[in-house]
């Protein structure tokens with residue numbers, strides 16, 4: 448849709464109310480035993496299994512893709528009655544897209560590429576747009592772009608809208624996730640406004656963080672973003688997805704996010720087309736909890752190494 452500046456300027460965020468609400472989620476929603484195991488299995492299907500390190504290699508990415516196909520030990524999945532469970536996607540840097548696409552062939556698991564000069568998003572504009580095209584050509588079906596934080600900090604909503612719209616167009620058929628880098632946006636009100644602008648400009652998902660900011664995904668920021676998604680759907684009829692990313696490494700945290708999504712947006716946002724966790728180490732902890740559910744014992748983390 449066109450940029451609706453009146454709507455953007457009217458966006459509010461009551462920080463103390465948001466923090467209060469976020470703090471109550473853990474107390475209000477606590478699932479145990481087989482219900483917890485079921486929610487953890489659900490969480491696995493929603494993970495963008497990620498490696499975004501300077502020392503990524505083909506070997507590491509192939510191992511990650513093997514893990515994406517078989518995220519939990521076969522005997523455990525059998526015991527849980529969930530053979531064939533897979534993650535939502537594999538997320539890598541551009542250089543690793545081809546390797547990941549090859550390793551995931553036939554699995555139906557899409558490859559997501561971080562793009563546009565990730566994580567800072569400060570490379571030349573043409574290069575950023577070209578990078579999207581290269582990753583799509585290499586087989587990425589999802590592109591995680593980063594926005595220019597300065598457009599938010601200076602209130603230049605038109606520039607943010609134009610940038611997002613051009614990146615959306617460059618993605619073609621690929622889904623685009625807009626990374627807001629919320630830890631660098633100053634205020635929750637800015638987060639609300641940037642969320643709206645990115646959705647107006649065509650983002651399929653809004654995502655909190657690159658995982659490289661000082662502060663990454665948090666529950667208060669999530670509440671602001673998912674309420675923007677709710678408003679946007681109410682006014683436009685369009686459902687936009689949500690991806691909290693960065694620092695989500697514990698099964699119990701994943702459960703809090705899922706509870707929040709169910710409370711605020713309902714069941715459609717607990718499916719991989721509208722919700723993902725961006726996480727590099729969450730799966731290992733979920734496996735440990737599932738093993739505990741099955742055997743009553745916690746295993747060492749290295750029993751659930753990646754790949």
Ligand SMILES: O=C[C@H](O)COP(=O)(O)O
Pocket residue numbers: 497499538656657658659692693694695696725726727728729
């Ligand atoms: O988008 C995904 C993030 O970069 C992953 O962050 P993490 O390594 O803290 O899980």
